[in-house]
Amino acid sequence: MIGYSRRAALAAAALILCPGGLAYAASGQDIALKGNGQGAMACSACHGKLGEGNQEVPRLAGLNAGYIVHQLVSFASGARQNDVMGPIAKALSDTDRQAVASYFAGLNPPEAKTGGAAKPDLIAAGAVLAQRGEWTKGVPACDQCHGPAGSGVGSAFPRLTGQNASYITNQLLSWQKGDRHNDPLGLMKGVATKLDKTQIESVAAYYASLPLSGKATPAIATPFRTEAAKPVSTPAAFTPPPESAIPNNEFGKMVRLGEAIFTDTQHYAPGFVGNSLQCANCHIDRGRLANASPLWAAYVVYPAYRSKNKHVNTFEERLQGCFRFSMNGKAPPAGDKVLVALQTYAYFLAKGAPTGVSLPGRGYPRLKKPAKLDYAHGQEVYASHCAVCHGAEGQGQFSAQGDTVFPPLWGAHSYNWGAGMHSISTAAAFIKANMPLGEAGTLSDQDSWDVATYIDSHDRPQDPRFNGSVSETRKKYHNSAMSMYGQKVNGVVLGENSPPSGTVPAPH
Ligand code: HEC
Ligand code: HEC
Ligand code: HEC
Ligand code: HEC
Structure with missing residues (x-):
């Protein structure tokens, strides 16, 4: 009797614990x-x-x-x-x-034999597309959606490693022909229709060549022979030199270090970062893309007076501010190698640009202020156009190794209340020109304003200039309709319960 009822109880418990699972x-x-x-x-x-x-x-x-x-x-x-x-x-x-x-x-068998290996130069060309994208045509790097080395992210972005080249090729052709149109927001259609035959062949060869363990060739190891990027949106914009122009000497090493810090800030500038962002998350295509606040346009306009801190800032001081606010971290001390490397990288990108002028493509193109900002409509835009990548709670998405794939937009892992992106007008401008990734320019101005309002009405790390009182801090630094700091949203005063600034939060 006892044995029977215990078994029955266990069976019932198993059903409750994993309904249907068994x-x-x-x-x-x-x-x-x-x-x-x-x-x-x-x-x-x-x-x-x-x-x-x-x-x-x-x-x-x-x-x-x-x-x-x-x-x-x-x-x-x-x-x-x-x-x-x-x-x-x-x-x-x-x-x-x-x-x-x-x-x-749940299965993990060894990889299937896929036959003869492709030519190394084909694979190398594919690696550039996979890791860098082709921003001249508005194509993001494949890995930006499919994760590092195509390892896959969440349920929407499948792993590509482990698939054979002809299958990958066929899928890209299916999107071009319209035989496959099941992708969220038409993201893959957008990508596939911008690729030519050679690009498809090379990127398929690249992913098919990767071992299942997902170890990619290091992104910065080789000087890729990429063409210089000419942004489609602003033909008049300055064109920074291609990566292949980085010289193989001490100067070139510093340029490369700067590029590595810019794209993988977490690993190359540890100790100075207090969130899950990389510089390149807001300065797209490694700081090259016009209208995504490119480094080449920034480099030539400093030293400059900034109303934010009411004095003339050197370029170095401007960089320090990015660590303190956008990266929610600590400013590296003046002369620190991190700052030297970032300056060297920016200087390299600006090679040949006129100095002292605001170049076309600088910053994010400002949008005309609308009659009204609509939080509820912003929430809808967010759910339909952003959540698939940035997560329903704005928390972002990460690779299995914990690398940021889709950066968090609010919460403890995002930019803090002192960062430029916390301003609704700045976020709206960035979003209109750059989001959704790969489909830039598809949102209306009003949608961009409203979704920016929604994002910037969520809590995030405290303003590092916080003086103990949210209302005082608002008066001093946030006295503008474009800042939600200190405002009441959904019954909570933003800033009252913010995580402290400059502290590295627990991993996601
Ligand atoms: C903007 C995001 C995004 C980018 C960039 C992107 N993809 Fe995708 N990709 C997707 C999504 C989403 C799917 C899943 C579509 C679906 O649900 O069917 C997908 C699916 C695929 C598939 C089908 C995989 C399978 O198992 O059937 C292939 C192949 C693919 N992508 C290749 C690429 C290549 C190559 C690149 C770079 C040239 C690339 N993708 C860039 C979003 C992206
Ligand atoms: C007769 C051969 C055949 C059988 C049997 C078969 N498949 Fe397939 N499957 C294919 C082929 C071929 C493709 C590629 C289709 C394409 O090119 O779009 C495919 C593609 C798929 C995909 C898409 C994978 C991706 O990465 O997007 C899924 C999922 C799938 N099959 C599941 C199944 C399941 C589940 C079964 C069993 C119930 C099954 N298949 C039985 C041949 C088969
Ligand atoms: C296909 C995936 C995808 C979609 C959809 C998408 N984003 Fe992004 N977003 C990204 C990626 C990837 C980055 C980082 C860009 C980079 O590193 O090049 C980013 C960066 C950002 C950033 C700056 C970084 C940060 O964390 O603050 C903001 C703000 C942003 N997105 C807002 C939006 C909004 C608003 C939408 C919807 C209108 C949206 N995104 C839709 C992938 C996406
Ligand atoms: C959360 C997004 C975000 C991140 C992360 C970020 N920035 Fe920025 N950055 C901005 C915004 C917003 C501006 C102001 C652009 C504007 O108002 O047009 C800016 C401006 C700049 C400027 C001055 C541009 C100019 O034209 O004057 C430089 C230089 C810069 N950032 C470098 C960096 C560096 C280096 C990092 C990493 C340590 C970084 N940024 C991280 C959002 C970001």
Whole structure:
């Protein structure tokens, strides 16, 4: 009696702890290896016993379960057209899809043999596109959405490593032809339609060449032969020298260090950063892109008077401010190697630019003030156009190793209340010109203002100039309709409960 009821209680507990979980695991495996008996044949017949894939068929093992379900739904609806997978996906019930997706998501077999290796120069060209993008055509780096070395991020951005080159190529062509149109915000359609045949071939070869462990070639190791970036939006903008022009000497080493600090601030300037951002998150394409506050335009206008601190700032002091506010950290002391390297990088990018003039493309192009700022509409814009990357709570998304892929927009890991981006007008200008990533310029001005209002109405680390009183600090530094600091939103006075500035928060 006792034995029986204990077993029953355990079974009941298991059901409560993982509702359906046990049943899914079993039937997921059955479907994968034997089919569902309702018309969907065994997945293993094509995808392999462990979902490892082959030259023709994609690897399913280790893909995010939510992503797999989304693909099965897309095959069934025709949003992703494929003669083989269409009927199979239609023959699966919702429960079958969940079950088989969880099953494959949990597998990790060794990589399938994909045959002969591609030419090294093809792979190298693909690496540039994957890690740098082609901003002259408005194409972000693939890794900016797919994570470092294409390792995948969350349920929306699939892992690319482990897929063979012909599969990757076919998918990019499908988006070009319109056979696959199931992607959130049309993000991949936007990317694929801007690529030419050679780029597709090279980037497919690159991802297919990466080991599953996801170790990419170091981004800054080789002087890539990239063309100089000519931004599409402002043809008159200055063109910084290409990376290949960085000389191989002591000066060049310092340029490269500056670039590394700018793009991977967390690792190259530890101790000075108190959030999860990189400089390049707000200064896109490594500080090269016009209308994303490029470094080349900044370098030539300092020393300059700044109303923020009411004196003439050297370029070095301007950089120090970025660490204190945007990076919520500590300013490196004057002359510190971090500042020397960043100045050297900016100087290199500005090579050949006229000094003392405000170049076209400097900063973020300001938008005309609207009649009204609409928080509720901003919340809607955020949910439909931003949350897929930045997270429903503005918390950002990170790779499995903890690297920032989609930067946090508010909360303890974001910029603080003293940063330029906390000003609604600055954020609106940045967003209009640069977001959503890869689809810049698609939001209306009003949408940009409203979503900026929404973002900047959330709490974030304290202003480092905080003097103990939120209302006093507001009066002194935030006396503007563009700052929500000290204002009451949803019953809370912003700034009253902010995490202290300059402290590194617990990892996400
Ligand atoms: C007859 C061969 C075949 C069988 C059986 C098969 N697949 Fe596929 N599957 C393919 C091919 C081919 C593709 C690539 C389709 C394309 O090019 O869009 C594919 C693609 C997929 C994808 C998309 C992967 C990605 O990375 O986007 C998923 C998910 C998938 N199959 C799941 C399944 C499941 C689950 C089953 C079993 C119920 C199954 N497949 C059975 C051939 C098959
Ligand atoms: C702006 C974000 C973004 C960028 C940049 C991006 N992707 Fe994607 N990619 C996506 C999303 C989202 C999906 C998933 C689409 C879906 O749900 O079907 C995807 C899917 C894919 C797939 C299909 C994978 C599979 O298993 O079927 C391939 C291949 C791909 N991307 C290649 C690339 C390449 C190559 C680049 C760079 C040239 C790139 N992507 C850049 C967002 C992006
Ligand atoms: C496809 C993914 C994607 C979408 C969608 C997207 N962003 Fe971003 N966003 C990024 C990435 C990646 C960066 C960092 C850019 C870089 O490093 O080059 C970024 C940077 C930012 C930044 C500056 C960095 C920070 O943390 O403050 C803001 C502000 C921002 N996005 C706001 C938005 C808003 C508002 C929307 C919606 C209208 C949006 N983004 C949609 C990917 C996205
Ligand atoms: C959260 C976004 C964000 C981050 C992160 C960030 N910045 Fe900025 N940066 C801005 C904004 C906003 C401005 C002001 C641009 C404007 O108002 O047009 C700015 C301005 C600058 C300027 C002056 C530009 C000019 O034309 O006068 C420099 C130089 C600069 N940042 C460097 C950096 C460096 C170096 C880092 C990393 C240590 C960094 N930024 C991190 C948002 C950011």
